[in-house]
Every structure is written in structure tokens, then in C-alpha cells.
Amino acid sequence: MTAPTVPVYDCSDPDTRVEGLAAAARAVRAGQLVVLPTDTVYGIGCDAFSSAAVRSLLAAKHRGPDMPVPVLLGSWSTIDGLVLGVPPQARALIEAFWPGALSIVLPHAPSLAWDLGSTKGTVMLRMPLHPVALELLRDVGPMAVSSANISGRPPAATAAEAMDQLVDTVALYLDGGPSGEPVASTIVDLTGNSPRVLREGDVTRADLAEVLGVEVPLG
Secondary structure (H helix, E strand, O other), X not given: OOOOOOOEEEOOOXXXXXXXXXXXXXXXXXXXXXXXXXXXXXXXXXXXXXXXXXXXXXXXXXXXXXXXOOEEOOOHHHHHHOEOOOOXXXXXXXHHHXXXXXXXXXXXXXXXXXXXXXXXXXXXXXXXXXXXXXXXXXXXXXXXXXXXXXXXXXXXXXXXXXXXXHOOOOOEEXXXXXXXXXXXXXXXXXXXXXXXXXXXXXXOHHHHHHHHOOOOOEO
């Protein structure tokens, strides 16, 4: 493993966790990138409203704007200021699966000054079930977060795996321990007349059907 030249904060130690979260908040507000644990895989994140930071995130992953960056939230209520409207199906899914491994695609509010890539007027939103991620998000607000890996390479399930790939392209690493077997979030698109699953992950289509009362097709 290539030794990083940036700080790594062990969040299993209460004092180091407080120090690391404060440093991460400062970095995000300064337009820098940080690596953080989530309930699925490790993420590389930045201020969702900083176009320059999002471009740096894409560059760190060796990825273009054709694959837009999702946005993570620290609370249910945050979604109301980011989208055109929250339909009843979205409310039902949020109540059932947030925080958790479900990403929801909705039309974003046109007044928002952000550039997450080629989103075509939409945004993918999720509230992760991880205490470190939630604490940071509640401090700094919505973050653009993608998996902490080089595009085309395996996602990182530990901070060490993220370091192997991203090295010193980020300001710091928050080490929350292993995330377990890397499992992607399920992505549900609610921008059309009926919901559809763009990617089936930890939340199954049967889980979605039980909440929504209708079968949700894949694709």
C-alpha cells in the first residue's frame, strides 16, 4: 500500500473522531475532498454546491461528467430544499428506508447553483446509515459523494483500500473501520410517470413493492 501523505483519523477513538470530523468539516467548507465511511462502501466527498470541488472529485476518480455524482444528506427534511417536489411515493420510500441503502432520483430544484455532472435536471439523493457520515453531513450540509475508488476498479470497503487508490488526492481520511461486504445502494428513479429501478442493491425490488404497493420494474 502506498503510504498517504495526508491525515488519517481513527474514528473508533472518541477523541480522534471529534478531531477528524472537525478537520473534515473545515476541509469540505474549503472546497477540498475527504474520504468517509458509509453503510455501503467508503465514499469520496465534497461540498455539493462547489462546482470546482465536484470537478476535483471527478478528476480524483478519473471519471467524466457523464456519470453524475450522487448527493448524501444528513436528515430527511433536507430533501425539501433540493428538489422540485417530493411525491408521495418518495415520502413512503424515505420513511421506510432512510437512513439506508436506497438512492432516489428526482428532478432537482432549478434554482440550485450546483454542477454534479450531466444530470439532465435530476439529482440522486441518499441518507446513509452510518454515524460518522451522518455527523459530518449534519454539520456541513449536503455533500456530493461517490465511491472512494478509481473508476473501473473495485469499491473500497476500508479506509486502507481507499488510500491505495486515491492516495493524496484528498485532504484527509476518516477511518470508520471496515464497511463489510461492499453492497451498492438500490437506485429508484421517480422522475417519470411510474417508479423504476436503475440498479438493484441492498434494498430489493420486493422490498420496494411492499412499501409502494406496486411492482417496480428494472431498467
